[in-house]
Amino acid sequence: MANLEFWPADGSARRLVPLSPVTTLLVAIMKSGAYIRHDCGGRALCGTCRVEIDSAPQGGGRAAGPSSGAAASPGGGAAAGLGGGAAAGPSLSSSLGLGPMRAAERERLQILGIALDGRIRLACQTYSSRDLGARGCLDKEDR
Numbered sequence: 001m002a003n004l005e006f007w008p009a010d011g012s013a014r015r016l017v018p019l020s021p022v023t024t025l026l027v028a029i030m031k032s033g034a035y036i037r038h039d040c041g042g043r044a045l046c047g048t049c050r051v052e053i054d055s056a057p058q059g060g061g062r063a064a065g066p067s068s069g070a071a072a073s074p075g076g077g078a079a080a081g082l083g084g085g086a087a088a089g090p091s092l093s094s095s096l097g098l099g100p101m102r103a104a105e106r107e108r109l110q111i112l113g114i115a116l117d118g119r120i121r122l123a124c125q126t127y128s129s130r131d132l133g134a135r136g137c138l139d140k141e142d143r
Contacts, residue, residue: 002097002131004028005054008035009136019128025051026123037138042124044104047112049123053096054133092118097130 004017006029017032019025026049029036040046093101098121101109105125106116114120120137 002129004128004131005133006032006034006036006051007133007135008139009037009142010035010139019131021127021129023127024124025121025126025128025134029123035139036123036136037140037142038124040124044102044108044122044125047108047114047122048138050109050112050114050120050137051123051126051134052137053092053098053119053121054135055096093121096132097128098132099127101125 002019002021004019004025006015006017008015012035015029015032015034017028017034019028024042026036026038026042030038036049036051038046038049040048042049093099096118098118101116101118101121102125105122108122109116109120121134123134
């Protein structure tokens with residue numbers, strides 16, 4: 001079974017979250033008890049569940065961690081380099097075993113002014129079949 005190494009945006013402790021290829025990252029994170037904001041309930045209408053995708057965890061399920069100096073994009077998501085050194089580009093999502101970005105997710109990210117390079121994904125729309133790391137982009141106070 002694949003695992004997500006997740007760092008909540010509120011600064012709480014890292015969680016190792018079991019993943020299923022038929023369950024979204026949002027559902028898996030919520031089942032683990034970790035906090036992730038999701039104002040619209042997972043319908044790709046608000047974009048508050050966005051996560052910064054990090055490279056797959058290295059050795060023993062431990063990823064390098066979220067980037068600490070990432071610049072914020074207009075929507076609050078990180079736009080600078082990833083902590084694990086993942087390359088930018090349209091194939092980032094597929095190279096990490098993530099499902100394709102669907103129209104609703106693309107539209108919401110574009111509205112928020114976030115590049116469609118796969119670094120930022122909506123947890124409510126993203127499925128994974130492989131180990132990876134992700135950091136929540138918004139906590140309870142962010143708009």
